[in-house]
Amino acid sequence: MKVTFVGAAQTVTGSCHLVEANGLRLLFDCGMYQGHDAARNREPFPFDPQKIDYVILTHAHLDHCGMIPRLVREGFRGHVISTRPTADIARHILLDAAHLQEEEAEREARRARRRGEPPPEPLFDVGDALAAMDHFSLRIEYGKELKLDHGVSLILHDAGHILGSGIAELRAGGRVLVYTGDLGSWGRPIVRDPSPAPPCDLLVSEGTYGDRPHRSFAESVAEFRDAINTVLGRGGSVLVPSFALERTQEVLYVLYGLWKKAEIPRSARIVLDSPLGSAVTRVFSKYADWFDKEGRELFSHPENPFRFPALSVTRSVEDSKRLNHVGGGYIIVAGSGMCTGGRIVHHLRHRLWREEDGVVFVGYQARGTLGRAIVEGAKTVRIMGEEVAVRARIWTINGFSAHADREELLHWISGAEAGQVVLVHGEEHALTALAAGLASRGIEVTIPSPGDSLEL
Ligand SMILES: [Zn+2]
Ligand SMILES: [Zn+2]
Known part of the structure; x- marks a missing residue:
């Protein structure tokens, strides 16, 4: 060989x-x-x-x-x-x-x-x-x-x-x-x-x-919860830039757990706004028998991390655009994970300058990406040819690797x-x-x- x-x-x-x-x-x-x-x-x-x-x-x-x-x-x-x-x-x-x-x-x-x-x-x-x-x-x-x-x-x-x-x-x-x-x-x-x-x-x-080393998963969930509660408590909405494959499904899993136990407001509206993320999530639903023991149990119920009352999935660009005009109380999960394209870029343009909103990064941000610039504390960033002030609160959570x-x-x-x-x-x-x-x-x-x- x-x-x-x-x-x-x-x-x-x-x-x-x-x-x-x-x-x-x-x-x-x-x-x-x-x-x-x-x-x-x-x-x-x-x-x-x-x-x-x-x-x-x-x-x-x-x-x-x-x-x-x-x-x-x-x-x-x-x-x-x-x-x-x-x-x-x-x-x-x-x-x-x-x-x-x-x-x-x-x-x-x-x-x-x-x-x-x-x-x-x-x-x-x-x-x-x-x-x-x-x-x-x-x-x-x-x-x-x-x-x-x-x-x-x-x-x-x-x-x-x-x-x-x-x-x-x-x-x-x-x-x-x-x-x-x-x-x-x-x-x-x-x-x-x-x-x-x-x-x-x-x-x-x-x-x-x-x-x-990574921070533990449990610590990362607690960080995520605290970030969401801080932003929603101030009347803002949270953006979660997320990779379509695995990270998006894990984020939904974590959000469902927090929502179910009322560790985040039960009134929170969670929106998955990612065509690729939705498509991959549908594939995951098909293979629930490949999940770990806990996952199989959780997904044996009609209400589960991919289907629960607080969660909605956008079906069209119009659905996505409508989110630009909603105020606080939303958690918007969108791609791409490093903000190099996709719907998250539009959401950032509409929310990054708002003090009451927040962005929670849950994945690796490579050098040279918009995500990396925001994580590294840029005061303004260029989005679709426009200077946008970074006034929203920014969190980086490293333990979801x-x-x-x-x-x-x-x-x-x-x-x-x-x-x-x-x-x-x-x-x-x-x-x-x-x-x-x-x-x-x-x-x-x-x-x-x-x-x-x-x-x-
Ligand atoms: Zn891999
Ligand atoms: Zn690899």
Whole structure:
């Protein structure tokens, strides 16, 4: 077996690793680079897409599935292997990404034409995303071995990261390779706790938060509650910029719990204003039997975190616009999570300058985004070409992360019986800090550079 670390080597996004085993060529994920690394999405693949037999997709986040449409466009004819929820969610994520790529290409084309240059092609379009979905032809269940050709087989274990996420265990010629995809955090709602690592010859682990701890989930819920009560108590409304996948469903879960126990006013109006968030939430409803024990119990009732009297879901742009004219008492959950687009941008323009309102950030804000500027205390920000004063109260809650933190990673990796350990999916400082922590427990690890290979 040979593994080549194509993407997410010393960086968080762009997960993609090539495995060659018994004459088969497989990819562990085929994800998109985001933020600062986005230009790398246009680089040629360092392998021939026509010669890839399988893509093993660990979960539906864009940084793991986002380049599958391009792979298909460039000749991939094989199968994408995933769990059922991952395939269903990926459809929404890829179509949304394709729309955004088309819009961006359209904008770029206008600029290029003005410069007298040829317009750029979108990275992929809606047609490519739909074609990609035709390759999602193999479903896998947790713990059940899937036999591929040439004596290679695959088992997926629950990664506890987002709905349907898996840790891949690949077996070939008596060798075992384990790849975490993204590893979840323990004790979170909806998802189950991550499975222990199976014994293996090589463990490829993520290390996103290898350098820091998270605040506990319970503390984060209390912070969220206090922020909401402060704002609603002053007659304002709360904006919650939220990622459509997993974070939105968790936020609804938390809000339902607070509302049910009257820890926030029972009169609060909670609005989900995110077309992608609503679509993904509908997929979650379909897979309630995949939730953890508590989640299954909660969702066995007609009233549950996705359906309760205080919650409404916008159906149209008009519904969304109407929210601009409501006063206080509202909690508006909208995308995008880092305020780089979507309906949250409109809500911020209408509310950021109002002293009585509040914004609660519940996810990571990358450098260069509107969300990051607000979190870092900008006095004014530019929204849709207009200067807007930041007078609303701002909160940042860090404990809703879907990733294992430093302690959890150290515990999980050192509990694995692994011949070799390789760290990926993390900034360099996070991975070196994690490597040092593991070294003090007697585990030596490798941190590959992009393009490095390892022979098993
Ligand atoms: Zn992920
Ligand atoms: Zn990831």
